[in-house]
Amino acid sequence: MREVAALAGVSLKTVSRVINGEPAVSAELASRVRAAIERLDYRHNRAASSLRRSDGKSAAIGLLLEDVANPFSSALHREIENVALRRGVLVFAGSSDEDAARERSLIAEFTSRRVDGLIIVPASHDHSYLLNERRAGTAMVFVDRPAGFLDVDTVLTDNEGGTREGIAHLIAQGHRRIGYLGDLQTIATAAWRYRGYMNELAAQRLEADPRLVRLNLRGIEKAEIAAGELLSTSPPPTALFAGQNLLTIGAYRALRKLNLHKRIALVGFDDFLLADLLEPAITVVAQDAGALGRAAAEQLFRRLDGDRSPSVHEVLSNRLITRGSGEVRP
């Protein structure tokens, strides 16, 4: 910047003014400065700038996902990027792998780089460690799962309601014995979905058979094995509900292997690519990951724009998409 000022024959401060678009610069000097910037291929150093600025904004946010490579996370990521980029804000992304320690260390890395805000899909359950950070002015929004011991903006989907809708759909098709495959119960969304299953059965006065429930399953293979086992209880279930997309795929694999995919109904939570091309196509309770990301990012930027109102808790609804597998009759 010093060199630019020298070449343009102006002071450092004038260059700074031109770069920041401050009005009090004559057209003459401004164009001289711009020419010098061009000629020297000068690049503004935002790190230094944000260090000195009074608002201290770095124009970067941190995004903590379960895994940047999973489709739900990356759809969220994409929408957040869209909202952020429109404002010239860049996104640091990191994967927690459902590991509380990794969550903390990633967030520490984010904050040590002085991000303006954090969007968090939490893996842990106690977020009091973020209190200081918040007091220091970092905006934050929790997405998909709630924060623990921290009063903070949150955007969720209606996990319990969505599951109840899926279960009610199966019951309406005549099913009475519905198996359930669930993810780690420590994940709040998984617990809510399981609650939805239990509550809907109860509401419809159906007895819940504990032999038809398998929880704490992680990944396609575990789900496939568990589904296989469920299908061999007697009497067997006539329908399965899978509480997450990988579990749905695992369940479908098991059904295919036993050649039961046209005889046992299947409804899954979370939509996934190609669900419509399987045989039968899979009925799902679809979350709109993009909408979730958009809502979270917009809430974050509202805070960054100075909104100091009490914490907002938004809940997006989910949609049952019937495609065939959920309409198989007992």
Place this chain on the structure above:
Amino acid sequence: MREVAALAGVSLKTVSRVINGEPAVSAELASRVRAAIERLDYRHNRAASSLRRSDGKSAAIGLLLEDVANPFSSALHREIENVALRRGVLVFAGSSDEDAARERSLIAEFTSRRVDGLIIVPASHDHSYLLNERRAGTAMVFVDRPAGFLDVDTVLTDNEGGTREGIAHLIAQGHRRIGYLGDLQTIATAAWRYRGYMNELAAQRLEADPRLVRLNLRGIEKAEIAAGELLSTSPPPTALFAGQNLLTIGAYRALRKLNLHKRIALVGFDDFLLADLLEPAITVVAQDAGALGRAAAEQLFRRLDGDRSPSVHEVLSNRLITRGSGEVRP
């Protein structure tokens, strides 16, 4: 930091020494400093630190992908994150959407934040604009596609060879009329794949029928329409090769709609989730996105560690995975 120094009763510089693990600090002072850091919940400011440090390292890199939400990109992303995080380096991710202007502006945002390095899946074809950046010391690696007008480290997969293997496989099954669906020819990988198709046909002395080729297709729907049209030429192809995963899905959709999925062979470039559960399961030429990411990140860090040797061009091979759709006989 000043407050920490005051509380511990030492100078600023001593606190800095403790934080950076410099040896010349007595155990006594070091522990007093650490206690003060704890008590004041002090957080090191890396932005200021990297501004002052002689090496100027920000411990952040920029990653330009086609779209953070597409499975290939996000698998790449994940492996890069793994390598980077092991060294305490954070990743800014951005999506170019195949738009050259967006590529440039994202890279400008990255560099204005003084990232230490860039990993780029390029959308544009002229990267001479990066010359200054490189001269300024930013490390960079191109992945999946080559750079234009810039001599730089690159990690690719063998697109032409992979395609030839796929086509050879179809020919070996007895196919003589093989349709081809290709992505935008401006994308280098798409052009290479098409070349692989043409060259393999030529090598096996088969005539290429231009009516069986559809290029510049973007997305599932365009591919589905194009595949439908190809299948109605006369005489029709007995096999299709799709040059990209979305095109493969589109082609499969078309085959299903015409109920030809068990009579016309299909091989696709790029593996995708659930390819093995379709009916028939899809034979593909699989790229290992994770390996690509790992190789790129490792090369980048080699440069950041001071490697000044001439540009490296690495080419990873692809693997034909036979699952059924490619083994349908004419």
Place this chain on the structure above:
DNA sequence: TATAAGAATGACAACGTTGTCTTAACCGGT
């Protein structure tokens, strides 16, 4: 013509760190 008000510009300090250099304290050997 004198003067106040406003606009354009620059000098300087400061943001939170680390590199460099200096000083102080201590050690063992004569």
Place this chain on the structure above:
DNA sequence: ACCGGTTAAGACAACGTTGTCATTCTTATA
């Protein structure tokens, strides 16, 4: 008691910017 050498600690400047304030110049008004 003195020396050279080592080690620990601090003073100060600097990284590349922007906020604050002072200065100069212009213009309109009395």
